[in-house]
Amino acid sequence: MEEVRTRFAPSPTGYLHIGGLRTALYAYLFAKKNGGKFILRIEDTDRERYVPGSVEIIYSTLKDAGLIYDEGPDVGGDYGPYIQSERKNAYLEYAKKLVENGHAYYCFCTKERLEQLHESGATKYDKHCASLSKEEVEMRLKRGDSYVIRQNIPENGSTTYTDMVFGDITVDNKELEDNILIKSDGMPTYNFANVVDDHLMGINYVIRGVEYLSSTPKYNLLYDGLGWERPHYIHLQPIMRDATHKLSKRYGDASYEDFIKKGFLKEAIVNYIALLGWSSKDNTEKFTLNELIDKFDLSGVSRSPSIFDEQKMRYINSLYVKEMSEEAFHDYAMKFYPLYDYLKGYDLRLLSTLLHSRTEVFTDIGKLTEFLTHFDGYDLNLFVNAKWKTDIGTAGDMLSGLIELTQNDFADLHDALIAYGEKNGYKKGQVLWIYRIALTGAQSTPGGAVEMAQLLGQSESVRRLKCSLERVRNE
Ligand code: GLU
Numbered sequence: 001m002e003e004v005r006t007r008f009a010p011s012p013t014g015y016l017h018i019g020g021l022r023t024a025l026y027a028y029l030f031a032k033k034n035g036g037k038f039i040l041r042i043e044d045t046d047r048e049r050y051v052p053g054s055v056e057i058i059y060s061t062l063k064d065a066g067l068i069y070d071e072g073p074d075v076g077g078d079y080g081p082y083i084q085s086e087r088k089n090a091y092l093e094y095a096k097k098l099v100e101n102g103h104a105y106y107c108f109c110t111k112e113r114l115e116q117l118h119e120s121g122a123t124k125y126d127k128h129c130a131s132l133s134k135e136e137v138e139m140r141l142k143r144g145d146s147y148v149i150r151q152n153i154p155e156n157g158s159t160t161y162t163d164m165v166f167g168d169i170t171v172d173n174k175e176l177e178d179n180i181l182i183k184s185d186g187m188p189t190y191n192f193a194n195v196v197d198d199h200l201m202g203i204n205y206v207i208r209g210v211e212y213l214s215s216t217p218k219y220n221l222l223y224d225g226l227g228w229e230r231p232h233y234i235h236l237q238p239i240m241r242d243a244t245h246k247l248s249k250r251y252g253d254a255s256y257e258d259f260i261k262k263g264f265l266k267e268a269i270v271n272y273i274a275l276l277g278w279s280s281k282d283n284t285e286k287f288t289l290n291e292l293i294d295k296f297d298l299s300g301v302s303r304s305p306s307i308f309d310e311q312k313m314r315y316i317n318s319l320y321v322k323e324m325s326e327e328a329f330h331d332y333a334m335k336f337y338p339l340y341d342y343l344k345g346y347d348l349r350l351l352s353t354l355l356h357s358r359t360e361v362f363t364d365i366g367k368l369t370e371f372l373t374h375f376d377g378y379d380l381n382l383f384v385n386a387k388w389k390t391d392i393g394t395a396g397d398m399l400s401g402l403i404e405l406t407q408n409d410f411a412d413l414h415d416a417l418i419a420y421g422e423k424n425g426y427k428k429g430q431v432l433w434i435y436r437i438a439l440t441g442a443q444s445t446p447g448g449a450v451e452m453a454q455l456l457g458q459s460e461s462v463r464r465l466k467c468s469l470e471r472v473r474n475e
Contacts (some may be wrong), residue, residue, distance in 0.1 A: 008062070008069070008203045009194065011043045015255035016061045018308065019209070019239045019247055022273045026236060027207040028067040029274075029296040038202060040072030043082045043194075045187055049240035055083075061256045061303040066289045071201075079201040091188035094196050094226060095181050102287045103225030104181055105130045106137050117458045124177035125150065133417040134204045149182040151191075151218065159217035164234045165301050168211075170215040179218065180372025191215065195222045198231060206235040234298065237305045239276050247308050259313075261334060263362025274414050275316075286319055304328060318360040329356045336362045342373035350455055354447040371442035372456075378441025380475060387406055392475055395434050398426070399469040402435055406465060410458040414450045438468035 010016065016024075031038040040062065042055055051183055059074055071077025081087055098104035107129040117126060130152055141147065153176045160170040188196070198206060202410035213235045223230045236470075238256065239247045252403040255263075259269050267288065274292050275285060280299045287295060330352035337343050342350070355368055383395045409416035421431040436449035438462055445452055453461045 001034075001251055003206055004031050004034040005039060006031040006036065007039040007041050007198070007201065007203050008067075009041045009043050009197075009208070011046060011059055012047060012051060013049045013059065014051045014054050015257060016054075016058055017248070017255045018273055018276075021061065021065065021067075021256050021269075022239060022276055023208060023236060024062060024067050025065075025270060025274060025292075026234070026278070026296075026301070027205075027290055028209060028353065029070075030125075030180065030205060030298070032232070033296050034294045038067070039070040039077070039079070039203065040082060041201065042073055044083060044085045044194060045190070047085075057257070064260075065256065065266055067270075068260040072216060084197065087193075087197065087198065088187065091192060091196055092182060092186060095188075095192065096422060097334065098147060098151070098222070098225050100180070101225060103152050103221065104149050105152050106132070106141065106147045107178075108140055108145050108147050110130075118241050124242075125180075127152075129157075129176060129443065130178070134333040146184050148177040148180045148184050150180055150279045153178055153221065159220060161216060161220050161230065161233065162233055165214075165303060166190055166213065166235060169213060169216070171214060176218050181191050181222075186432065191218065191221070195219045195226075199223065199226070199228045204229075204231045205234060206231045207236065207363045210235045210237050225417075226341060234301070236277055237302060238306045239273075240307045242307065264313065264317050265320045265332075266315065266430065268320045271320075272313040276308060277302050285318065293341050314360045321359055321361075322357070324356070326353065326356065329359075330403075333359075333365065335360060336365050339363075340369060341375075342378065343369060346372070347453060350445075354451055354455065358446050361400075366447045371445055375469075380471060382437045382441065382443055384435050388427065388433050390433055392472055393428065395468065396440060396472045396475075398424075398434050399438060399472060401466045402431075402438065403462060403469065405456065406453065408460050410453070413453055417449065435465075438465050440464075441468075 006027040008020075008262065010024075010029050024243075028038045030036075040058070042058070044050055044055075055073070059072075062069060069075065070081060073080075073082040088223070095104055099106065107125075108387065109128055113128075114125070120281055154173045156173060158170050158172045159176075160168055162168050179191045180189050182188055189242055214475045216233055216235075220230050220299070227288075252397065256269060267363060270286075270289055271287050271292075271413075274287060274296075280287075280295045281297075284295075302469065322459060324332070330349060331350050334348070337348055337351075352416070353370070355365060359365065380392050380395075385389045401424065404422055405416040407414065417426055417431050417435060420426075420429050432449045434450055436445065438451050439456065441464075456464065
């Protein structure tokens with residue numbers, strides 16, 4: 001088998017969103033699974049949609065996600081340049097070849113004529129210039145008339161190819177339009193550039209969005225016209241936001257960077273997006289990138305769209321968080337602690353230990369530590385606990401004693417709380433419940449009563465318990 005060469009060919013129009021990254025991932029996985037090469041090509045011929053800085057985001061996102069490209073604009077390779085706007089010169093030469101052998105033609109139609117055609121109800125170009133004589137074309141070119149070059153699609157018959165996901169795709173040639181290959185400014189359209197570039201870069205497996213499935217017959221006619229071997233095709237269904245809307249940048253759907261900022265781990269993002277349109281034979285869901293290379297196969301690629309489910313991604317992320325060592329969790333959490341001003345001064349190592357088992361994504365840290373900053377005015381009904389049969393009255397009975405033991409026995413707080421319960425006829429669960437609520441004012445906290453007291457420190461614990469007592473008394 002010849003060496004597999006796949007490419008990711010994004011247009012630099014903004015952030016790399018999840019759908020784009022999924023296409024890149026599958027192209028990467030397919031290449032690596034087959035011992036081949038993964039190439040990055042920037043398709044920037046549409047200058048109007050160009051967003052400054054987006055090329056750098058593409059580079060950094062792919063690298064960060066581990067999708068290391070073997071060739072690309074910033075890493076080089078034998079088939080460069082890898083930026084489309086730097087390849088301008090190649091296209092015209094090939095378009096002229098197609099004109100020579102009848103697969104394309106010069107078109108001099110004015111904007112006005114095309115508008116009239118459109119107004120008269122035509123749904124596609126009417127091949128008007130396809131029948132110009134050679135002499136007339138030469139004369140007009142010499143005269144300097146403005147022109148485009150159009151593909152000359154056969155008027156009859158059909159074109160078939162086999163997509164590796166969707167099977168045989170047949171399109172009636174009548175449905176295809178004589179699209180422009182070279183624009184009046186000499187620049188190629190996407191329709192032409194993708195074919196020339198893929199061929200010149202030796203791309204033999206084209207992996208891209210399903211929106212290109214039905215234009216691929218046109219591209220194949222260009223390969224045929226130039227005497228080039230057609231590549232294999234793998235088209236991918238879109239990722240949806242819900243049943244009817246595609247996940248897209250336009251709706252502000254999240255990019256890779258946004259998810260990193262939300263506290264998702266890159267391994268988990270890559271893992272989750274691998275599942276958006278592919279499943280393994282044994283339905284395993286957790287994969288490292290290397291495991292994905294090993295397991296990925298086209299028979300698992302879905303023919304129907306998949307729906308992006310952030311809850312599911314949270315779950316996958318939580319599996320990775322659980323697997324982190326304490327040290328790794330702490331190091332990663334340290335990037336997020338500064339987002340929460342009120343954490344200044346706390347024992348962050350202790351906090352990391354407490355948070356580790358409760359964190360699904362790293363911005364959960366905010367919710368989980370909210371009690372540190374929102375204590376005043378909490379709902380006293382939190383003392384009511386059906387299981388332990390406690391209420392505000394229980395808190396009123398216990399709190400003086402609890403304050404005292406916190407002042408005297410902070411180093412042995414756990415034992416002191418147990419002893420207090422035994423001495424005063426309370427169950428352990430009752431004491432711990434009242435203590436934790438009085439200390440935190442929160443239904444759920446990242447640890448039990450004693451751990452929360454340790455986190456807050458002795459004097460803050462005493463201050464909070466006193467404050468709770470005061471409120472309970474005034475109730
Ligand atoms: N630049 C095109 C896009 O971003 C690439 C399509 C393709 O992979 O051929 O949609």
